[in-house]
Amino acid sequence: MSHSGRCILEVRNVVKVFPPRPGRTDALLAIQDLSFTVGEGEFLTLVGPSGAGKSTLLNIIAQIDTPSAGEIWFQGRPIATAFGNALRPGWDCQIGYVTQDDNLLPWRNLLDNVLFPLRVQRRLSAESVERAKMLLKATGLEGFERYYPHELSGGMRKRASLIRTLVYDPPVILMDEPFGAVDAQTRSQLQADLLRLWNLGRKTIVFVTHDIAEAVALADRTLVLTRAPAGLAGEHLIEIPRPRDLGNIYTLRGFAELYERIRRQIQ
Amino acid sequence: MIRAKLVLDRLLILICAVATWQVCSFVFGPQWFSTPWITGGRFIASLLDGEILHHAQFTLAAAAAGFLVGGLPGMLLPFALRRSPALTAMLDPYLIGGYGVPKLAVAPLFILWFGIGLGSKIALVASIVFFLMYFNAAAGVKAVSIQLLDMARIAGASEADMARHIIWPCASPYILAGIRISAPYAIGAAVVGELISSNQGLGYLIQAAAMDFNVTAVFAALIGLTVLVVGINWILDRTERWLLRWRRTEATRVRRFRAAA
C-alpha cells in the first residue's frame, strides 16, 4: 500500500450487526470483518452499491454508533471498540462528518449555520469568521449569508454543509454521498469545488459514494465494497495527476478500463 | 426483560402517586383530600348502585345529540361548498370568527333559551363541535388531489363515482381525525353545561358533591368522567385505525398528544 503519509485512521476487523426488531425477525449483518487504513492527507473513496452498510461504517468512525466487534484506531489510539465506553461523537472535533442530508438548521441563516461548529466550540474569532467568508466566496455563496436554508437551492445547501465542516478544520473529514441528491450539472460543479478546497489544505478525506466515476475522479485511492454485509472487494490506486480537470477526466486513458474493473467487482 | 422493567417502572410511578395522595390526606386532613381507599370504595359503590351510570348516560346523551346536531352539518358544509370557492371565501371570515368566539362563555345564553335540561347542553356541545368538524372537513376537502380528480374525469367517472372513489378516501382521514378530536370537547362541553346549571349528569354530580363539601364524591365522579372519556377515546382510536388500515401510519403518536383537551 502506498500512502502519501503515515497512517492516521485504521479500521480493524469491524463487524456491525443490527439486532432483530419487532416486525423484522432476523438480525441484520451490515458489515462483516472490514479492515483498511487511511493515510494522512489521503483522499480515500469507498465505492459500493446502495445499502452496503457504507453509512453505518461512517457512523461508527464518527462515533455516532458502536461496532459490534472490531476497533477503530485514530492517531495510534483505539477510539472505538465493541465494549467501549460512552460514545464521543466527532472525537473532540477531530473527525468531521458531512452527511448525506445537509442537516442545516432551518432556523439559522446560512452564515450562522456555517459558523455553528465554531460557535459551539467557542472558537469564534474575527479570523475564523474571515476564513468562513473566504470559503463561502470560493464556492460562490457570497451574498447569500443572510438567507435561510429553505430559501437556498439544493446545491447551495450542499456547499454550505461542506463548508460548515471545513471551517473548523478537523484533521479527518468523513463524507457520506454528500452530492447524492443533486442534479448532474450541479454535482460536477460541487466535485470541482471540493477538489479545489481540498487542494487548499489537503485534509484526510474518507468519501463514500455509489457513483464509480465520482469515486475514481476524486480519489488518491479507491476501495470497493461488496453488497451487504459490507466487505472489501478490491483496492485501486488512482494515479491521475493533480490538479485534475474534471471536465475531461473521463476521456483520459485508463479511466474507462478502471471504471469497468470496479463495476465488475461490485457485482 | 426490557418489557418487564418498563412495567415495573410504571407500577412504581403508580405506587408513588397513591402514596403522595395518602400523605396529602394525612397532612391536610381527609376532609380536603379524602384517601385513595375511601375514594376507590365510593367509586365502586356508586358504580354498583347505578348512580354514576345514570349520570354518565345523561352526559353521554347530551354529547352525542350535540354531536349530531352540530357535527353533522359542520362536516357536510365543506362538501356542499366544494364547487363554489367564491362562496367559501365569502363565508370564511365569519366561520373563523365563530370559531374564535369563546362558546363556553355563551353557556348562560343557551340556558336562558333552552332551559336547564338537556336542550341547553345539546346547544352548547353543538356550537363547539360544529366549528371543529367544519375546519377538519374543510382541510379534508382541500386535501383532495386535483390530479386524481382530473385523471378520474378523463377516465369517464361521474360526479358520484368521484365522490365515492376519490373525494371520500382523500377526505376521510381528516373527518375521522375531526371526530376523534371533537369527542373529548363534546363531553367536556356537556359537563361544563351541567356544572353551571343542571339536575342530572356527571357535571351536576361533581358540582353537587362540591357544594356538600364531599371531596370523596367529587373524586369518585371525576374518576367516572375520566374513565368515560378515556374509553371513548380508545374506541374512536381503534375504529379510526381500522377504517384507515390502508394508510401508512406515521406520526400517529405525535398526533395523539396533539389533540390535547
Place this chain on the structure above:
Amino acid sequence: MNEAVTARPIKISERGWGGGSRRKVTLGRILFGIGCLAIWQWAHARLGTEWIAGPAEILGRAAELARTGELWVHVWVTFGEALLGFLIGGSAGVLLPFLLRLSPRLTRALDPYLAAAMGVPKLSLAPLLILWFGIGLMSKVVFVGALVFFLLFFNGLAGVQSVDSRLVSMARVAGGREWVITREIVWHTALPFIFAGLKVALPRAISAAVVGEFIAAEAGLGYYINNARSMADTVGIFTGVVLVTALVIVVNGALELVQARSLAWRPVDRDMVV
C-alpha cells in the same frame, strides 16, 4: 411559437377564483354581515328583549358600564386571573417536556398516565378547586394554570419528541454539548409547537377564568354574566358575552404579532394544532 403556448390562459374556475371576482367576494362578505345583523335585529324585534337583546341595547349597556367604571373592574379581574394562571401553568408546561427529554425511561414509563391525564376534562376540576382554594382569585388562577399547563405540556412534548435525530448527531459531531443541543435544536424544533399551544391556550385561559367565575366568584366577566342570568337580565348576558369575545380577540391579535416575529425562519406557517 413557445410564447404562444405559454401565453394561453389557463382555466382556473375549478381551482380558485380569479382576480376579477375578488371584489365580488368582498361585497358578498359585507352583505352577509349586514344580513346577519338584520336577522339579529329582526329576531330581537320579534321575540323581545327578554329573549334576544338588540345590538343597540348592548352598546348602550357597555357604554354605561364603562362610564360607571364597573366594566374595567370585571375585565381586569378576568384578565388578571387568566394572565396569572397562564404565566404559572404555561412556564411549567413549557419547561417540563425539556426536563423529561433527559430521561427517556421516565418518559416511557409515564406514557399511560399521561394518556389518562389527557382524558380528564380539565374544566370539570373547577368545583374541586373552588372547594380547595375558595371563591376568590386563587381558585381561578389555579384552575387556569392547570388547564394551560396540560395544553402546553402535551404540545411541548410532541415538539420535543419530533426533534430530528440527524441534526442532533450533526451538532454532537461538531462539538456541541447537551446544553447546546437543547438550546439550539430542541428549543427551535419545539418552538412552533409551543406557539401552537400558546395560541390555543390563551383564549382558553380566558374561557376557563370565565367558567370558574360562573360557578362561584365575586367579580369578573363570568360573575357579571351569571349574575345577569340569575336576574333574567338578557341585555346583561349578551353584553358580558360580547365583552369576553372582544377580550379574546384582542389577546389573540397580540399573540399573532409576537409569533410572526419569532418564527421568521419558517417557510410556511403550518398549523400545528387542529
